[in-house]
Amino acid sequence: MQLRVTSLPGDGIGPEVTSQAICVLEEVAGGFGHDLELDEKEIGGVALEKFGNPLPDATIQACLASQAVLLGAVGSPAFDHNPRELRPEAGLLRLRQELGAFANLRPAVYYPALAACSPLREEIVKGTDILTVRELLGGLYFGQPRSIEGAPGAREAINTMRYCEPEIERIARVAFQLARTRRRRVLSVDKSNVLECSRLWREVVTRIAFDFPDVHLSHMYVDSAAMTLVLRPAEFDVILTENMFGDILSDQAGGVVGSLGLLASASIGGRVGLYEPVHGSAPDIAGQNVANPLGAILSVVFVLLKKIHMPKEEECVEAGVTSILKGGFRTRDLARPGERTVTTQEMGAQIAEFVRLAANANNRAAS
Numbered sequence: 001m002q003l004r005v006t007s008l009p010g011d012g013i014g015p016e017v018t019s020q021a022i023c024v025l026e027e028v029a030g031g032f033g034h035d036l037e038l039d040e041k042e043i044g045g046v047a048l049e050k051f052g053n054p055l056p057d058a059t060i061q062a063c064l065a066s067q068a069v070l071l072g073a074v075g076s077p078a079f080d081h082n083p084r085e086l087r088p089e090a091g092l093l094r095l096r097q098e099l100g101a102f103a104n105l106r107p108a109v110y111y112p113a114l115a116a117c118s119p120l121r122e123e124i125v126k127g128t129d130i131l132t133v134r135e136l137l138g139g140l141y142f143g144q145p146r147s148i149e150g151a152p153g154a155r156e157a158i159n160t161m162r163y164c165e166p167e168i169e170r171i172a173r174v175a176f177q178l179a180r181t182r183r184r185r186v187l188s189v190d191k192s193n194v195l196e197c198s199r200l201w202r203e204v205v206t207r208i209a210f211d212f213p214d215v216h217l218s219h220m221y222v223d224s225a226a227m228t229l230v231l232r233p234a235e236f237d238v239i240l241t242e243n244m245f246g247d248i249l250s251d252q253a254g255g256v257v258g259s260l261g262l263l264a265s266a267s268i269g270g271r272v273g274l275y276e277p278v279h280g281s282a283p284d285i286a287g288q289n290v291a292n293p294l295g296a297i298l299s300v301v302f303v304l305l306k307k308i309h310m311p312k313e314e315e316c317v318e319a320g321v322t323s324i325l326k327g328g329f330r331t332r333d334l335a336r337p338g339e340r341t342v343t344t345q346e347m348g349a350q351i352a353e354f355v356r357l358a359a360n361a362n363n364r365a366a367s
């Protein structure tokens with residue numbers, strides 16, 4: 001099979017983790033007999049430096065012509081004082097829009113091998129397997145009007161939270177459908193005791209739920225959800241929520257299971273999906289070969305599973321991650337005091353090697 005993937009390494013630790021993810025993907029393609037066509041393009045700070053634009057047209061075109069986009073991270077303190085549209089983040093937000101990626105899936109899964117990484121007691125975090133389904137193209141991130149205006153000392157800033165029914169409906173359907181592949185529970189998170197957007201949200205989600213009688217729907221205010229996520233994380237299955245709440249709760253879920261470095265995400269709904277680790281550009285450790293590439297590598301798993309539907313290949317990479325963690329390999333973010341750590345490259349190489357051996361064994365069994 002032909003795999004056409006655009007990679008956007010981006011800023012900070014993005015290039016380091018993406019190159020490990022690509023190594024693993026190359027191993028998958030080689031081992032399972034697929035033809036991988038890779039195209040690398042710029043986004044974020046690197047694109048700003050080179051072209052004065054955080055999302056050049058050539059990047060958009062390449063992404064739209066591929067089957068999946070693998071993104072590293074965007075964001076760099078060098079551009080902190082730029083106007084909004086000339087910040088690296090603007091490139092990512094526009095890319096989400098251009099791709100029509102309205103549904104952001106962020107799993108946070110507890111790995112028993114990483115019990116010590118969670119700040120929570122094992123008996124509390126054990127069994128945690130959360131899928132946050134975050135609406136990605138609406139709410140405060142894109143609502144108009146938005147501005148900062150007025151004389152210095154008396155300026156006023158405005159952002160607008162805005163949602164229309166079809167936007168809520170389509171993300172709700174994604175969440176209910178995904179719940180059917182899991183434990184059939186959707187928790188819709190809002191702030192309907194205060195916000196009109198949330199009242200509409202709750203009303204529409206409740207209506208859509210009638211189409212999914214086999215899925216259990218409950219509602220929670222976002223403040224209470226934040227607390228429950230820490231007190232009883234294992235009770236959550238699918239969290240369905242709007243853009244900003246989802247941004248916050250998905251990071252929190254990452255903290256609960258022990259490492260943001262492990263979280264992968266898929267932004268889907270449009271023609272081409274965008275797959276990226278949740279961790280961001282981490283400029284403080286960029287270029288040091290210490291970042292955790294597992295979030296990026298697990299994003300490849302997402303591509304294989306969701307987009308190209310290659311369950312054998314997907315299982316193989318996932319088994320690689322579980323086995324390497326069981327084997328005690330730890331990047332700095334996962335290591336306890338005194339534990340030996342491996343570099344970004346070593347971690348990637350371990351998974352790639354696992355995939356190579358597993359693919360060989362698979363091919364031997366098939367012949």
Ligand code: IPM
Pocket residue numbers: 074075089092093247278
């Ligand atoms: C994320 C990030 C982005 C977001 C930033 C980089 C624009 O925090 O993907 O969670 O807020 O969506």
Ligand code: MG
Pocket residue numbers: 247248251
């Ligand atoms: Mg975020």
